[in-house]
Amino acid sequence: MAASEQAERTGGVQSVTRAFQVLEAMAESDGRISLSALATACDLPLPTIHRLVRTLTDLGYVRQEPSRQYALGPKLIRLGESASRLLGTWARPHLAELVDTLGETANLAMLDGDRVVYVGQVPSRHSMRMFTEVGRKVYAHCTAVGKVLLANLPAEQVQEILRRTGMPAQTEHTITDPERFAEELDRIRERGYATDDGEQEVGVRCVAVAVPGGPAQMAISISGPVTRMTDELVARAVPLLQKAAAALAADLTQRS
Incomplete structure (x- = not known):
């Protein structure tokens, strides 16, 4: 289910739903994943994924690896x-x-x-x-x-x-x-x-x-x-x- 459909069904906030969708997708990929793979896993446009990941990185819930992949962050x-x-x-x-x-x-x-x-x-x-x-x-x-x-x-x-x-x-x-x-x-x-x-x-x-x-x-x-x-x-x-x-x-x- 796409994040927009899930948010609409639950009455939730779409951006929050998408953020947790990103975190769950990262966890399911053993904690490390590229932006393009995240976009595919979450069924979201790459620019949207980039904005979400950048925000989660600024908050400490995601970190960027030297390989340029993204991983779950220490705040979690x-x-x-x-x-x-x-x-x-x-x-x-x-x-x-x-x-x-x-x-x-x-x-x-x-x-x-x-x-x-x-x-x-x-x-x-x-x-x-x-x-x-x-x-x-x-x-x-x-x-x-x-x-x-x-x-x-x-x-x-x-x-x-x-x-x-x-x-x-x-x-x-x-x-x-x-x-x-x-x-x-x-x-x-x-x-x-x-x-x-x-x-x-x-x-x-x-x-x-x-x-x-x-x-x-x-x-x-x-x-x-x-x-x-x-x-x-x-x-x-x-x-x-x-x-x-x-x-x-x-x-x-x-x-x-």
């Missing part, structure tokens, strides 16, 4: 961090319910570029529990949240992410072979959840599901020591995680 980081904190607050009741029911630490994570960032957590009440600092970024290939998020992406995009980050071994259990990892993603797609069996940290097991239809690629998980995260607990956790993920998605839809 502050907005993203504030949005992530708010997202974690909204998710907290759903995470707390999981902790009350299952007894293990519950987490909310999202795809941030090529990595996964934790944006919300409610810790277990056990004295020995898992703790991940909110804001921490991790590789996607060795975490349950990362794997379930990658499983929702096109294979070509997954390959590009892994090409950029590599597949470093965090433990002896980390999957580092691309073909084996592709098979793992196929299994995740079939069963609807992902597990991390000591692949990020020895002695820790995690199970995660994706949040359906959210504003970003997000996943909910529970994690704990392998002595408590038995196959029986994982089987019990999966439908509860799916229920929590659907409830969070509904909450976010109502707030948007």
